[in-house]
Amino acid sequence: MLGPTLISIFILLFIIFLARNNAIMPCGIKKAFIFTAITILTIVVSDQIGLSVEGTGGVTAYLLCYFGNTMSKMLSPLPPVVFNYYSEKDFFVKKKKLLIPIAIYEVLCLINLRYPLIFGVHSEHTVYYREFLLPVVTLVSAYSFVVFLYGQVRRNYDLDKYDMSYLSIVYSLMFFGTAVQMLFPSIMILWCCVSLATLMYYMFIQDLDFRTDVVTGMKNRNVFKLRMHQVEKERNIILVSFDLNDLKKVNDNLGHAVGDEYLRASAKTIQKQLKPFGRLYRIGGDEFCLLSINSNKYFLQKKLDELVKRSKCDSEYGEYGFSMAFGAAERRPGEELLECLKRADKRMYDNKAWQKSQISMNYTNAV
Structure with a gap:
């Protein structure tokens, strides 16, 4: 034949x-x-x-x-x-x-x-x-x-x-x-x-x-948008926005190559700790989002509280410091997912501002 x-x-x-x-x-x-x-x-x-x-x-x-x-x-x-x-x-x-x-x-x-x-x-x-x-x-x-x-x-x-x-x-x-x-x-x-x-x-x-971010290995923004569209009809959804605090400082002081490694180590640490709750996506330069479906919000909140207190990335990803801000939002009945994401982003920026104010207060007290 x-x-x-x-x-x-x-x-x-x-x-x-x-x-x-x-x-x-x-x-x-x-x-x-x-x-x-x-x-x-x-x-x-x-x-x-x-x-x-x-x-x-x-x-x-x-x-x-x-x-x-x-x-x-x-x-x-x-x-x-x-x-x-x-x-x-x-x-x-x-x-x-x-x-x-x-x-x-x-x-x-x-x-x-x-x-x-x-x-x-x-x-x-x-x-x-x-x-x-x-x-x-x-x-x-x-x-x-x-x-x-x-x-x-x-x-x-x-x-x-x-x-x-x-x-x-x-x-x-x-x-x-x-x-x-x-x-x-x-x-x-x-x-x-x-x-x-x-x-x-x-x-x-x-x-x-x-569809994969070359630096962190996470799925990228395009996949995140597609996944958001696919789960639009799901009810029990929690979105968690993350922003890494020190990326610019690392890039300026140690170079972009080290900055990429820091970014990867931080993303891998977050994904590893939150893997039971959903998938992490890289949606911006130093911004990530966790899409969680049918998860227990109390257990998730507990894990997030533990994560934000960390000072170092998991050692398997390198000896890097770890500092991030986050904001979580649970989808309300009848709410568009994009609106839910906006609430998560706002809470993340509020958390970031609060962290900066705490650092400023600590510095003032020290002086």
Whole structure:
């Protein structure tokens, strides 16, 4: 079936083109997509070589059929491995044991060249046939995909329900291709589905970058606006506005690079402490907002009171001081969310003014 092969090749070349010309995407992720696409492309071409010479007869056809099928079988579990390797260089340094099943499988493929255990090719008519260990190809490829998922989870992407729904479609597409290939071997759409899923995953990562603040890792103002629209009909909503007190001072005295680290450490500290109550968004330079749905307002208030008393960020984010003002507002019956946000902002600015007055009073008393 040449059609799915041509579609796969077009999609994979398109991924390589997009990744090579993406000036925003991190270099490691770009390389991950490029070399993963090249790996899948090699599998697709090898598969097609094996299919194109099958049944033609002759030594050359026999060798090409064996070569094509061997290459495709050996490379089948590798695309997820390649992606994890380039997207997170130290992943397999720390998790070498995860590669053992794949390494054993690769050795088995080499043994198959001499003793057909996975597949064979009749030399007289160049006819491909299956052996009893052929299901191992699917099992090891599935294992490799699980390793890929584990590697991506370790990257701690800040995902919402929309992201999870999109990813479930991507993964379902790969499972669908695998299932069809196993149930109907003559319908060879597996790598076409994998190619399409890879393109969809590329689009997802790119979109995630556009929706994520590069300094703090929080979702940005655009996502906040979208989420506000999505939850407009919810009743039990609390909005908490935050403003970091010392960002300008840090930028002026220590430089913007340190200022960015301070900003990130402060945002991560707030998100970590308030994670049970909702999601934190960066909506301005040093301003953030927590969107909390169906949370216990008394527990939230207690946590906010504890947070405002902190003098340092969580140590895991660096040794930085911590100082912020906040204002919380619970949505009133029939109130527009934007009005609720305005009340939270006003209370935050009132809190900031009060903090400054306290500092001024303390300074006066000291003099």
